[in-house]
Structures are given as C-alpha cells and as structure tokens.
Amino acid sequence: MTLLESHARTGSFARINPVAKLGASALIALPLILTLDWVSAAVALGLECALFPFASIGWREFWLRTWPVWLAAPLTGLTIALYGETSGHVYAEWFVVRISEGSLTLAVATFFRVLAIALPSVVLFVTVDPTDLADGLAQVLKLPARFVxxxxxxxxxxxxxxxxxxxxxxxxRARGVADRGRIRRFLGMAFALLVLSIRRGSKLATAMEARGFGSPVPRTWARASHFGGREWVLLAIGAAISGVAVTAAVLAGTWNFILGPS
Incomplete structure (x- = not known):
C-alpha cells in the first residue's frame, strides 16, 4: 500500500466523499476561471490558506505535494509580465519583450489565480483513494459503471x-546495452513498454469482460458511497469562498469577466 493510499484512510477529512471534494474544487475554480483580476484570486487564496490547517495534512506533506504549484505560479506570472497584453505605461521594451503597467497587473493576477485554483485541488485530493472516487462517481453522480x-x-x-x-x-543494463545512446535507449524502452502495455490492457479487458463488468444489468457495489452532512458542509465552504472572492472583486471594481465583450 502506498503512502497516498494509507493516508487516504485516516482522519475525518479523508472520510469525506471524493465527489464532494471534486465539487468543492470546481466551485472554487469556476469564478476564478471566468475572471482575470488579482483581488478575487488573492481573497480566495487567503481564505483557502486559513482553511488548509483543517485538512488533516502535515506541513511537510503539504509542501511536498504542492511544490510544483509554487514553482509554476511565479514562472507563469513572469511569462505574462514579459509577453502579456501591453497597456498603460511601458517600463521596458526589447525585441518581443514588453513590460508595461497592464502586463504587470495581469502577471500579478495570473500568479494569484494559479495558486488559488491549484492549491485547493491538490489539498483536497491528497486524501482521495481511487476506489473511493470510483464508488462516488458511479453511486452518487450515477456515471456509467463501465466508464468508471x-x-x-x-x-x-x-x-x-x-x-x-x-x-x-x-x-x-544487465545485457550491456544501456551504457550509451540515451535517446536511442529511451525510444527503445518506450516502444517495449508500449507493446507490454497493450498486451496487458487486452488481457485486463478480456478478464473484466469475462467477469461481467460489461453487463448492461445494474451492478451492485462492495462498498456504499455515502453523501451526507459533511459533504454538504464542504460544498458550502467552496461556494462561500467563491462568493466572497467575487463580491470583493466587484466592490473593488477589479472584476474582469474574460468572456465579456472587449
């Protein structure tokens, strides 16, 4: 059993239905996707950071899980600052690089936006077991069992x-063919792994079909997936974070609906 699987079965937060975690992350991300302003993203990020200690995740594990997000956010912001839409005062310009007041504003908004969308998704799904997620998708959301x-x-x-x-x-390496030609070795191993994966997938599909996984008859489930009070509370928290972030952006006058008329 992996560290993720063992951690997914401990703590009250880990026992929340994965469908609720999926819904909460979607509720937080949706308004941030529809706007590009720093106020809504910063407010949402601040509220999320205040709630992260209640996620039953140690700080060491939190940083290990989220370090790619902390690395990607400033790099994304830097790219927008250098190559984003130019508006207002231009501070520096060289070849295709143009740093302006508008591009810096977009860079700050993008930085907070990436953090506010990605961090809660990572934290919410750290404690999700794939089997529990499949049970929730099939029993709660009623997705097709064959697909799940x-x-x-x-x-x-x-x-x-x-x-x-x-x-x-x-x-x-034991055969002495892994000492040189890294690109050629990688391509050869990738092709061998592809062939092996296709064979294993065919055998797995045949075995699942033989055991009745493809039957049109409604199937039963070994574990019931419950959706109760804790799940609704988590969804309410996600909706509240979105509502407060949107309200703050509207009141500050920074709301920038990206799908609206230019």
Missing part, C-alpha cells in the same frame, strides 16, 4: 508501468 471501472483499472496500472520501466532498464 475502466478508468479505475487504468489508473491502477500506472504503478505497474513504473515497475515495468525499472525492470526494462535493469534488464538492458
């Missing part, structure tokens, strides 16, 4: 792909 179970089986194969890659690397 097929996606779950594919997700479970990711760990095997990593093991196969390591085994192929060790086998080629």
């Amino acid at each position: 179970l097929g996606a779950l089986a594919g997700l479970r194969m990711v760990g095997l792909f990593l093991d196969d890659w390591r085994a192929l690397e060790l086998a080629r």
Whole structure:
C-alpha cells in the first residue's frame, strides 16, 4: 500500500466523499476561471490558506505535494509580465519583450489565480483513494459503471508501468546495452513498454469482460458511497469562498469577466 493510499484512510477529512471534494474544487475554480483580476484570486487564496490547517495534512506533506504549484505560479506570472497584453505605461521594451503597467497587473493576477485554483485541488485530493472516487462517481453522480471501472483499472496500472520501466532498464543494463545512446535507449524502452502495455490492457479487458463488468444489468457495489452532512458542509465552504472572492472583486471594481465583450 502506498503512502497516498494509507493516508487516504485516516482522519475525518479523508472520510469525506471524493465527489464532494471534486465539487468543492470546481466551485472554487469556476469564478476564478471566468475572471482575470488579482483581488478575487488573492481573497480566495487567503481564505483557502486559513482553511488548509483543517485538512488533516502535515506541513511537510503539504509542501511536498504542492511544490510544483509554487514553482509554476511565479514562472507563469513572469511569462505574462514579459509577453502579456501591453497597456498603460511601458517600463521596458526589447525585441518581443514588453513590460508595461497592464502586463504587470495581469502577471500579478495570473500568479494569484494559479495558486488559488491549484492549491485547493491538490489539498483536497491528497486524501482521495481511487476506489473511493470510483464508488462516488458511479453511486452518487450515477456515471456509467463501465466508464468508471475502466478508468479505475487504468489508473491502477500506472504503478505497474513504473515497475515495468525499472525492470526494462535493469534488464538492458544487465545485457550491456544501456551504457550509451540515451535517446536511442529511451525510444527503445518506450516502444517495449508500449507493446507490454497493450498486451496487458487486452488481457485486463478480456478478464473484466469475462467477469461481467460489461453487463448492461445494474451492478451492485462492495462498498456504499455515502453523501451526507459533511459533504454538504464542504460544498458550502467552496461556494462561500467563491462568493466572497467575487463580491470583493466587484466592490473593488477589479472584476474582469474574460468572456465579456472587449
């Protein structure tokens, strides 16, 4: 059992239905996607940071899980600052690089926007077990069982792909063919892994079909997926964060609906 799977079964927050976590992250992200201003994103990020300590995640694990987000946010903001839409006073200009008042404003908004959208998604799904998510999607959202179970089986194969890659690397090294030509070695291993994956996928599909996974008859589930008070509270928190962020942007006059007329 992996660290993610073992952590997903502990703590009250981890026992919340994954569908509610998916819905809460969507409620937070939707208004931030529809606008590009720094006030709404900053307010949403501040509220999220105040709630992160209640997510039953240690700070060490939090930083290990979210460091790609903290790396991507400033890089995205830097790109917008250098190549974003020019407006207002131009501070610097060289070739295709043009730093202006408008591009810096967009850069700040983009920085907070990436953090406000990505961080809660990572935190909410750290404690999600793939099987629990599949149960919730099929039983709560009533998605087709064949689609859900097929996606779950594919997700479970990711760990095997990593093991196969390591085994192929060790086998080629033992045969003395892994000492030179990194690009050629990578392409050869990738093709071998592709062939192995196709064979394993065909066998898995045949086995699942033989066990009745493709039957049109409504199936039963080993574990019931419950959606109760804790789930509705989490959805309400997500909606509240979005509402406060949007209200703050409107009152500050920075609301910038990106789908509106230019």
